[in-house]
Amino acid sequence: MPFQLVIRIVLITLVTLLLSGCGMARLMEGMVQTNEPNERMLGQLFAVGGGGKADIGDDGIARIAVEHHPEETVWRPAVILMDRPGDLEILFRNRNPQNHLMIVASSDGGMRALDLPPLQTGRARVHFGTPGMYMFADAMGNHMGRGMMGMVVVGGEVPDEARLDRPPQPRP
Amino acid sequence: MNRTINCTRLFSFLLPVLVAACADAPETGPETQQAMPIASLNAASPGQAPPVAQAVTSERLVRARSEPHNWLTYYGAYDGQRFSSLDEIRTGNVKNLKVAWTFQHAPMTLMAAHPTYGFEATPIVIDGVMFISGWNGYVWALDATNGKLLWEYQHAVPLDTPLCCGNINRGVAVARGKVFYATPDAHLIALDAMSGDVAWEKVFGDIRAGETATVAPLVVKNLVLVGASGGEFGVRGHIDAFDVDTGKRVWRHYTIPRPEEPGGETWGNSEAWQRGGGTTWITGTYDPELDLVYWGTGNPGPDFRGNLRPGANLFTNSVLALDPDDGTRRWHYQWTPHDLWDYDGVGENILFDRDGRKLLAHFDKNGHLFILDRTNGEFVRAVKFTETTWGDIDPNTGAMTVHLRPTPEGTEIKPGPSGGKEGFPHAAYSPKSGFLYVPVIENTATFKTGPADFKEGQPWWGGDVETLDHPQSGALKAFDPATGREVWASSSEYPMAGSVLATAGDLVFSGQLDGHFAAWDARTGEQLWRFQTGSGIHSSPITYSVDGRQYVAIPSGWGGWIAGIAPKMMGAPRGAALFVFSLP
Numbered sequence: 001m002p003f004q005l006v007i008r009i010v011l012i013t014l015v016t017l018l019l020s021g022c023g024m025a026r027l028m029e030g031m032v033q034t035n036e037p038n039e040r041m042l043g044q045l046f047a048v049g050g051g052g053k054a055d056i057g058d059d060g061i062a063r064i065a066v067e068h069h070p071e072e073t074v075w076r077p078a079v080i081l082m083d084r085p086g087d088l089e090i091l092f093r094n095r096n097p098q099n100h101l102m103i104v105a106s107s108d109g110g111m112r113a114l115d116l117p118p119l120q121t122g123r124a125r126v127h128f129g130t131p132g133m134y135m136f137a138d139a140m141g142n143h144m145g146r147g148m149m150g151m152v153v154v155g156g157e158v159p160d161e162a163r164l165d166r167p168p169q170p171r172p
Numbered sequence: 173m174n175r176t177i178n179c180t181r182l183f184s185f186l187l188p189v190l191v192a193a194c195a196d197a198p199e200t201g202p203e204t205q206q207a208m209p210i211a212s213l214n215a216a217s218p219g220q221a222p223p224v225a226q227a228v229t230s231e232r233l234v235r236a237r238s239e240p241h242n243w244l245t246y247y248g249a250y251d252g253q254r255f256s257s258l259d260e261i262r263t264g265n266v267k268n269l270k271v272a273w274t275f276q277h278a279p280m281t282l283m284a285a286h287p288t289y290g291f292e293a294t295p296i297v298i299d300g301v302m303f304i305s306g307w308n309g310y311v312w313a314l315d316a317t318n319g320k321l322l323w324e325y326q327h328a329v330p331l332d333t334p335l336c337c338g339n340i341n342r343g344v345a346v347a348r349g350k351v352f353y354a355t356p357d358a359h360l361i362a363l364d365a366m367s368g369d370v371a372w373e374k375v376f377g378d379i380r381a382g383e384t385a386t387v388a389p390l391v392v393k394n395l396v397l398v399g400a401s402g403g404e405f406g407v408r409g410h411i412d413a414f415d416v417d418t419g420k421r422v423w424r425h426y427t428i429p430r431p432e433e434p435g436g437e438t439w440g441n442s443e444a445w446q447r448g449g450g451t452t453w454i455t456g457t458y459d460p461e462l463d464l465v466y467w468g469t470g471n472p473g474p475d476f477r478g479n480l481r482p483g484a485n486l487f488t489n490s491v492l493a494l495d496p497d498d499g500t501r502r503w504h505y506q507w508t509p510h511d512l513w514d515y516d517g518v519g520e521n522i523l524f525d526r527d528g529r530k531l532l533a534h535f536d537k538n539g540h541l542f543i544l545d546r547t548n549g550e551f552v553r554a555v556k557f558t559e560t561t562w563g564d565i566d567p568n569t570g571a572m573t574v575h576l577r578p579t580p581e582g583t584e585i586k587p588g589p590s591g592g593k594e595g596f597p598h599a600a601y602s603p604k605s606g607f608l609y610v611p612v613i614e615n616t617a618t619f620k621t622g623p624a625d626f627k628e629g630q631p632w633w634g635g636d637v638e639t640l641d642h643p644q645s646g647a648l649k650a651f652d653p654a655t656g657r658e659v660w661a662s663s664s665e666y667p668m669a670g671s672v673l674a675t676a677g678d679l680v681f682s683g684q685l686d687g688h689f690a691a692w693d694a695r696t697g698e699q700l701w702r703f704q705t706g707s708g709i710h711s712s713p714i715t716y717s718v719d720g721r722q723y724v725a726i727p728s729g730w731g732g733w734i735a736g737i738a739p740k741m742m743g744a745p746r747g748a749a750l751f752v753f754s755l756p
Contacts, residue, residue, distance in 0.1 A: 065199075084530040092202040103281055104207065107309075107359075110326035111280065114207035122205025130357040130379055132330020137281045141696070153704070160356070161360070161617065162375040164408045166446040169381070 049078030065091040073147040084156030104136040209609035221322040224299040225365035226349040241717040243297045246388045250455035251523040255674045256715045262677030266701045275750040283308045288338035291748040297716040305341040323368035327355045336404045337733035343388035372419035376412045392496040399452025403470040406632040420525035425499035427469045429582040438555020440482030448474035450488040450540040454518040454740040465494045467743035468518035473547035474624045477577040477634030480490035484509040489517035503549035507536040537591020540565045555656035559590035578619035588617030590736040597671035607650045611668035615641040640739040660697030667738045671712035683709020707747030725752045
């Protein structure tokens with residue numbers, strides 16, 4: 001078999017697999033039935049934008065990008081995981097012809113507001129000082145009620161000096 | 173070469189197809205937007221307050237009574253009397269009180285314990301500037317003459333904060349140019365009093381272990397003192413002291429001793445101390461002459477399963493007299509040994525003198541008013557101030573007799589878990605009338621014991637209480653601490669859950685859960701004036717003056733532990749507004 005033909009077959013197979021992979025992903029989303037505007041309301045059910053982990057850079061700041069795609073009312077990812085308390089930088093990419101007004105909780109200077117015009121990108125730097133769950137939401141119209149909210153889940157522990165002086169206790 | 177060209181052509185063709193197939197959205201434009209603190213997007217707020225707090229020294233706090241135009245510290249003064257010598261507003265003209273200004277705020281997103289948020293803080297006023305905390309991490313500086321927002325701070329509170337009873341806060345402390353604030357997730361934050369910027373921040377509780385905070389800090393000398401909440405989560409209570417200027421922790425006092433420490437023998441179980449409770453969620457009082465801080469402690473854990481912690485369970489449900497410099501305990505008095513009813517002993521300890529004797533008054537959740545000698549904790553007398561069926565305190569010796577305990581099938585007991593008076597709100601004492609004034613809750617609950625499997629950070633009651641199906645009401649009562657005599661009582665259709673303010677105008681102010689803020693004649697109990705604020709009062713009124721004009725301020729906003737205090741008001745209007753009144 002000529003080498004050129006082999007290359008062509010391999011490439012076509014690869015492309016076919018990739019295309020079918022994309023199609024399968026869409027098919028699976030459709031099967032869940034929560035990821036598209038449904039018949040009873042024009043929004044989506046809560047937090048179906050998936051999860052993503054914020055990577056901590058050399059400067060100690062965790063970073064992640066979230067996007068709003070057309071014909072969806074979720075942020076992807078909608079759940080951001082941070083390994084420990086600290087600074088988080090979220091890049092909000094608006095790939096949708098809608099305006100958004102992002103509200104992000106922060107312990108450093110209070111709640112942040114980010115105006116996000118259609119097809120624009122914006123950055124929010126926030127700080128979370130305690131392990132736990134923090135919200136980000138779209139304050140435009142009722143985007144929040146229609147699914148455009150998300151959560152930052154911060155792991156880790158409080159500083160040792162703040163912990164109780166007692167033996168380790170069973171956790172759930 | 174031909175192979176390379178062909179492959180390149182193939183990639184050139186396939187790559188756009190691939191991208192088009194998988195990417196179903198247009199690319200975004202350039203990064204053009206930067207997030208801003210939302211507080212900076214309020215053109216009506218200058219973001220700056222006058223430098224009134226710079227000169228608030230510990231000496232001024234000791235002499236707070238000599239500055240009646242200010243409300244310098246949580247109770248107005250270290251003695252916890254909640255009394256003001258201002259008398260422009262008095263019995264003869266209180267009917268003319270009108271709203272001078274209001275301040276409102278509301279949540280912008282979901283927040284921790286959203287259905288329970290309330291406005292419970294005590295405002296601090298210094299030379300025309302008011303500092304007040306709200307729910308969900310808010311602190312505000314306001315112009316005390318017109319309510320203008322000078323600056324705003326917000327701390328991010330995790331949605332999953334293990335709040336037992338509500339997203340609320342009791343207030344701030346102000347000294348040496350800083351505003352001290354304990355967040356719901358147990359951070360102590362020092363804010364620059366002029367800008368609201370963070371000067372320092374320390375974590376003093378473990379949210380993963382179920383610790384939180386609602387307390388208003390107390391500044392004593394060069395230290396700022398805070399207590400933590402979490403008595404329903406099996407924590408080990410403590411009081412912490414931090415350096416005012418640097419935030420360095422100077423001491424921590426655990427309220428539950430280890431087995432080898434004094435009091436450790438009162439736990440009867442080698443592990444019970446580790447989860448003993450005894451939390452410290454209400455601000456203490458301070459006697460500068462004796463140099464003693466009086467701080468209350470909460471219920472033992474688990475709340476209703478006493479068999480897991482046999483013994484008196486020191487130092488829960490007690491008042492601790494502490495050396496403020498190092499946290500050493502000088503003496504203690506336990507109001508309810510081996511508590512089985514969630515009758516925290518955290519409530520205020522009012523310091524007053526009578527017949528040359530230095531005394532301390534405490535209205536306990538167990539339904540009894542206690543009078544102690546505050547120099548040494550010696551029992552003076554006890555008086556029942558509401559109906560109790562759980563048991564009795566001997567008025568002459570303080571000895572406790574228990575009649576009713578929680579049972580697996582449930583036992584009806586008075587008072588319910590909110591007590592005859594909650595740990596919060598607070599009573600008052602008028603040195604002018606010589607009377608104590610107390611907001612009273614009359615209720616019953618069915619107490620049940622139940623499973624008590626402990627997991628850190630999870631509620632640990634060892635049973636439950638049913639409150640909804642029982643009658644409930646309340647009263648504002650006056651007592652003579654010299655004799656224990658009830659002087660007057662003004663009944664209320666609902667439990668009284670607002671703190672009392674006593675003034676030299678012979679008035680007492682308090683609020684009711686139907687939204688009325690009212691004034692009573694301090695000597696007769698006759699209600700002289702009231703105003704409908706629109707939401708239940710579960711907060712602490714204060715009074716102050718600016719340029720000779722007296723104001724009375726009250727936060728309105730029903731929330732907190734509604735199920736325990738007044739379950740029949742579960743559906744009453746919520747809200748969050750500060751009302752300030754003055755004469756026309």
